[in-house]
Amino acid sequence: MPATFSPVRSLLNPKFDGYKFAPLEYDEVTTHYPLEHKLSQTNVSGRAPLSFQEVQSRVLHNHLVVCNGTRRAVYVDAELKVIGVDVDEATLQPAFRVLSELPRPIQSVEAETLQREYPSAAFVDATSLLVSDGYGTLYALRIGDTGSAELLASYELSIPPTYESARPSVPFRLHQAVSPDGQGIVAVISSKHYPKNAPEPQLKSHKVSPVKFDIWGVRIGLPISVSPETQPLQILWHRRGDDVPIYAAYDASRQAFLFVGSSSYLPITTEPAPSYEPSPDELAPIPRAGENLEGTPQPSVPKPPPYSWTQTSDTVTVAIPLPADTPTERIKVAFGPRTLTVLVEGVPSAPSADVPVVVPRFTLKALWDGIHPGTSLWTFDRAAEGAYGVLALHLDKAHEGTRWPQVFATAGTGADEEEEVPETLDPTELYAIREALEKYTAALRDGTDASGLGLGKGIPTLAEGERDDELDLSVGRAACVTWVGVAGAHPAAAHGDDAPLEVLATPFPGAAARPSLVAKNGLDGVVYVLQDGASVEAEVPRWTHSATYSALAFVLASKRDTRFVHHVDGRAVFAFESGTQDLGGNVYIYLGAGPKENWAKQTVLKVGGGAAGALLGVGLVRVQDKVAILCLCEGELIVLHGVL
Numbered sequence: 001m002p003a004t005f006s007p008v009r010s011l012l013n014p015k016f017d018g019y020k021f022a023p024l025e026y027d028e029v030t031t032h033y034p035l036e037h038k039l040s041q042t043n044v045s046g047r048a049p050l051s052f053q054e055v056q057s058r059v060l061h062n063h064l065v066v067c068n069g070t071r072r073a074v075y076v077d078a079e080l081k082v083i084g085v086d087v088d089e090a091t092l093q094p095a096f097r098v099l100s101e102l103p104r105p106i107q108s109v110e111a112e113t114l115q116r117e118y119p120s121a122a123f124v125d126a127t128s129l130l131v132s133d134g135y136g137t138l139y140a141l142r143i144g145d146t147g148s149a150e151l152l153a154s155y156e157l158s159i160p161p162t163y164e165s166a167r168p169s170v171p172f173r174l175h176q177a178v179s180p181d182g183q184g185i186v187a188v189i190s191s192k193h194y195p196k197n198a199p200e201p202q203l204k205s206h207k208v209s210p211v212k213f214d215i216w217g218v219r220i221g222l223p224i225s226v227s228p229e230t231q232p233l234q235i236l237w238h239r240r241g242d243d244v245p246i247y248a249a250y251d252a253s254r255q256a257f258l259f260v261g262s263s264s265y266l267p268i269t270t271e272p273a274p275s276y277e278p279s280p281d282e283l284a285p286i287p288r289a290g291e292n293l294e295g296t297p298q299p300s301v302p303k304p305p306p307y308s309w310t311q312t313s314d315t316v317t318v319a320i321p322l323p324a325d326t327p328t329e330r331i332k333v334a335f336g337p338r339t340l341t342v343l344v345e346g347v348p349s350a351p352s353a354d355v356p357v358v359v360p361r362f363t364l365k366a367l368w369d370g371i372h373p374g375t376s377l378w379t380f381d382r383a384a385e386g387a388y389g390v391l392a393l394h395l396d397k398a399h400e401g402t403r404w405p406q407v408f409a410t411a412g413t414g415a416d417e418e419e420e421v422p423e424t425l426d427p428t429e430l431y432a433i434r435e436a437l438e439k440y441t442a443a444l445r446d447g448t449d450a451s452g453l454g455l456g457k458g459i460p461t462l463a464e465g466e467r468d469d470e471l472d473l474s475v476g477r478a479a480c481v482t483w484v485g486v487a488g489a490h491p492a493a494a495h496g497d498d499a500p501l502e503v504l505a506t507p508f509p510g511a512a513a514r515p516s517l518v519a520k521n522g523l524d525g526v527v528y529v530l531q532d533g534a535s536v537e538a539e540v541p542r543w544t545h546s547a548t549y550s551a552l553a554f555v556l557a558s559k560r561d562t563r564f565v566h567h568v569d570g571r572a573v574f575a576f577e578s579g580t581q582d583l584g585g586n587v588y589i590y591l592g593a594g595p596k597e598n599w600a601k602q603t604v605l606k607v608g609g610g611a612a613g614a615l616l617g618v619g620l621v622r623v624q625d626k627v628a629i630l631c632l633c634e635g636e637l638i639v640l641h642g643v644l
Contacts (some may be wrong), residue, residue: 124177129149185220189216191574241266261482344361369404485537509619526566
């Protein structure tokens with residue numbers, strides 16, 4: 001995990017037990033509103049096959065756009081009508097109106113080879129809206145309190161030759177639109193890159209070439225000049241990456257855009273990281289069957305760890321091998337409340353022919369947890385291993401019952417090049433664990449109740465053959481964070497391509513809060529909130545750990561049809577299923593809990609599928625002290641209220 005994303009241990013809860021189901025009365029927290037103007041997720045067509053990234057981007061596309069901090073939202077229906085949604089402040093009832101009807105372009109044979117995008121929109125403010133039709137045209141609308149919106153102008157992206165595109169204009173998707181200085185609008189759009197001299201796609205072939213995606217920063221001057229003619233967009237900056245961003249936000253304090261995607265987004269002039277080329281000495285021939293190129297290989301002896309350790313509920317014992325003739329007066333050990341010092345004079349700290357063991361030297365080494373220095377002690381047993389003795393350090397835990405995953409705080413993190421040493425179990429304890437596991441697996445095989453709690457006989461029939469431990473651990477999306485100044489600045493220290501995050505959830509659209517992410521930390525989901533800063537050129541943006549959703553990664557691993565996963569600060573995480581005519585359509589709500597609480601609440605509600613159709617978009621609106629969740633399906637708008 002990047003250094004800018006560091007969890008705070010006091011906010012983690014290793015003693016968390018799980019989530020308890022807290023049912024809600026469905027009719028009291030949900031309201032259904034049929035749509036006169038319906039959506040469709042099958043209106044994207046083209047003659048070229050889609051890459052995996054394009055398919056994934058379309059599946060995760062949010063068709064509902066909420067204006068931050070307001071009760072206004074929009075979507076584009078199957079007939080390219082821009083539909084406005086205004087939520088009543090008193091009743092939370094939505095009112096629908098047609099803001100504009102976008103013209104449907106006439107596609108030429110050449111243009112049909114391009115896969116068009118879903119229509120997308122972005123609010124500049126509550127009265128200014130940009131809408132992309134998915135074919136390659138951007139429209140600027142002015143929204144009033146009632147009636148239709150005023151169509152001000154239309155724009156298209158004209159790609160200069162310097163960007164090495166085989167197409168002068170391509171379909172694009174709209175991500176963000178802001179007015180940082182009041183003199184113009186800066187919009188962020190993404191499009192698929194069509195390289196020059198690329199082979200034409202084969203209609204009957206299932207092979208898809210690797211793709212790249214362009215991120216464009218374009219500017220529209222204010223006030224917008226009303227014109228019936230389509231105008232070219234002014235390109236401010238350009239980036240290129242391997243995928244469409246899964247999250248984009250604007251940070252006003254830094255005057256910069258934030259992009260979260262599976263790769264970093266870099267200027268095309270930036271040299272990619274050099275690929276590793278092995279030297280001739282590192283190349284080894286591949287032997288044929290039965291061939292031995294080097295004769296009988298000598299078995300390598302693994303290097304012993306610098307120490308071994310074990311623990312009980314109240315102590316940690318560390319064993320360090322030393323030459324048996326080491327005088328005790330040369331052994332210096334000092335215990336601190338959170339540090340340990342071990343120095344052995346006259347013994348080399350590196351292995352040699354005479355002293356093959358490695359004698360570690362610890363100077364004020366930070367321990368994983370606190371100890372009681374007054375009751376901690378050390379002993380030296382000269383006859384323990386014949387030619388070698390054992391220096392045993394007995395550390396009295398400050399927090400009895402807390403299990404240490406490692407001895408030192410920096411072990412295995414790369415600091416000081418120190419390796420992580422796994423705990424050495426006592427043989428009797430290991431035997432007891434094995435015996436318990438054998439009894440448990442035998443009970444599962446023969447159908448007896450292994451727990452004695454009446455929980456059933458073995459694995460349920462429906463679950464037989466369905467367990468996949470590797471799949472259960474793969475949850476979240478590996479993502480890198482990239483910063484781009486509003487005018488195109490690209491500081492080298494403001495992207496994290498070397499250490500991607502595992503992102504579990506992004507902020508709810510329309511929440512109007514600071515940019516934040518829920519990242520995977522073991523089985524937990526850690527909420528990181530972006531702190532204000534001067535600029536991306538002056539410092540690396542800092543993220544702070546504000547809350548923890550314990551075991552969130554574990555519970556999300558079982559959700560196979562998840563379409564959107566969003567969080568509301570540290571209050572709750574919502575995992576939405578897409579839903580079909582017959583299956584799915586649920587939202588799983590996991591409420592936050594404090595670091596000292598062993599249980600948290602969860603609930604499940606039906607928000608899609610059946611007559612409502614598939615879930616295509618979600619958003620959040622705040623009405624005074626109330627929160628309403630808008631769930632846009634193909635045939636209905638479902639409003640959740642009173643769930644937080």
